[in-house]
Amino acid sequence: MAEKQRVILVTGANRGIGFLIVKKLVENSSSNNDIILLGSRDLKRGQDAFIQLNSPSNVHVLQLDTSSQDSINCVIDEIKKKYDGQIDIVINNAAILTQEITVDTARALFNTNYYGVKILNEHLISMIQENGRIINVSSRVGVNVLQDITPTLREKYISSTLTKEKLDQLVEDFISAIETNTLENIGYNIKSEVLVYGVTKMALNALTQIEAREWSTTKNLVIASVTPGFCSTDMTQHASEARPAEFGADSILYVVNAPQNELINGAFYRDGKQIPLIDESTIKNQ
Numbered sequence: 001m002a003e004k005q006r007v008i009l010v011t012g013a014n015r016g017i018g019f020l021i022v023k024k025l026v027e028n029s030s031s032n033n034d035i036i037l038l039g040s041r042d043l044k045r046g047q048d049a050f051i052q053l054n055s056p057s058n059v060h061v062l063q064l065d066t067s068s069q070d071s072i073n074c075v076i077d078e079i080k081k082k083y084d085g086q087i088d089i090v091i092n093n094a095a096i097l098t099q100e101i102t103v104d105t106a107r108a109l110f111n112t113n114y115y116g117v118k119i120l121n122e123h124l125i126s127m128i129q130e131n132g133r134i135i136n137v138s139s140r141v142g143v144n145v146l147q148d149i150t151p152t153l154r155e156k157y158i159s160s161t162l163t164k165e166k167l168d169q170l171v172e173d174f175i176s177a178i179e180t181n182t183l184e185n186i187g188y189n190i191k192s193e194v195l196v197y198g199v200t201k202m203a204l205n206a207l208t209q210i211e212a213r214e215w216s217t218t219k220n221l222v223i224a225s226v227t228p229g230f231c232s233t234d235m236t237q238h239a240s241e242a243r244p245a246e247f248g249a250d251s252i253l254y255v256v257n258a259p260q261n262e263l264i265n266g267a268f269y270r271d272g273k274q275i276p277l278i279d280e281s282t283i284k285n286q
């Protein structure tokens, strides 16, 4: 029996790991001809990526700037009009990284890496098909930052009663503390590697857990976060010690394709294995 044709959205897919995810989906979708929506904040860059893939008929370029509510609204309308509202898999891959710790850079990073994912998911989870999947692309750096913060602050991020409203407040408190130079007073470690990016990914992991709690009994969904691992892309300036970006794409595609009974809602994956969000020994030693 032919498999059902799925509609899969990949954000930030014009280059890097997102592009490779689309490439691999195209290579593997000959039997069921999935429709793959290649999200790109710049339409021309998206079209160039499409041409690089040899213009496959089942790939459609979608202009999507995940930091813009208007852009998200347009995409939701387009999915409703062109695809009858069908969406099966969402891969929230788009993200930015900077070393700077300023209010402006923090706002930009949170708008794309956290708020954009949150808003897009709020729209798409209500439309998503039975057995759908939401995959939030995160990073080990988010886990590292969680280890570096004070136990009191950590408890807030990992609390099973954390809500989106409370998480937004933690995010806004973090941004305000940059402005007032009080990050350490509220529990952050300013020596954490790529602190602002790390906090966006820590918040994204917390969001994934909230979404999983809210939605996992609905439509048999899987909602998980996944790290591609340290990969050679523009984001890492193609660092010599980084692994090929194809491995990162495979790490994410595992959560797209694994049988449902192999996956745990709200969990964090790398290379097909669940990895803990918090190392218990760190907590015990504090």
Ligand SMILES: NC(=O)c1ccc[n+]([C@@H]2O[C@H](COP(=O)([O-])OP(=O)(O)OC[C@H]3O[C@@H](n4cnc5c(N)ncnc54)[C@H](OP(=O)(O)O)[C@@H]3O)[C@@H](O)[C@H]2O)c1
Residues within 6 Å of the ligand: 011, 012, 013, 014, 015, 016, 017, 018, 040, 041, 042, 045, 064, 065, 066, 067, 068, 092, 093, 094, 095, 096, 112, 137, 138, 139, 140, 227, 228, 229, 230, 231, 232, 233, 234, 235, 236, 242
């Ligand atoms: N590479 C690594 O070692 C590594 C490790 C851990 C996690 N990750 C995560 O893996 C994902 C992919 O990273 P990558 O290494 O492939 O990064 P990358 O090469 O820098 O590519 C990032 C992609 O995101 C897009 N993007 C940025 N802001 C956007 C926005 N507001 N709206 C829509 N698209 C936007 C970029 O589009 P433009 O071309 O328009 O800028 C680009 O297509 C990210 O979530 C990243 O945090 C990467």
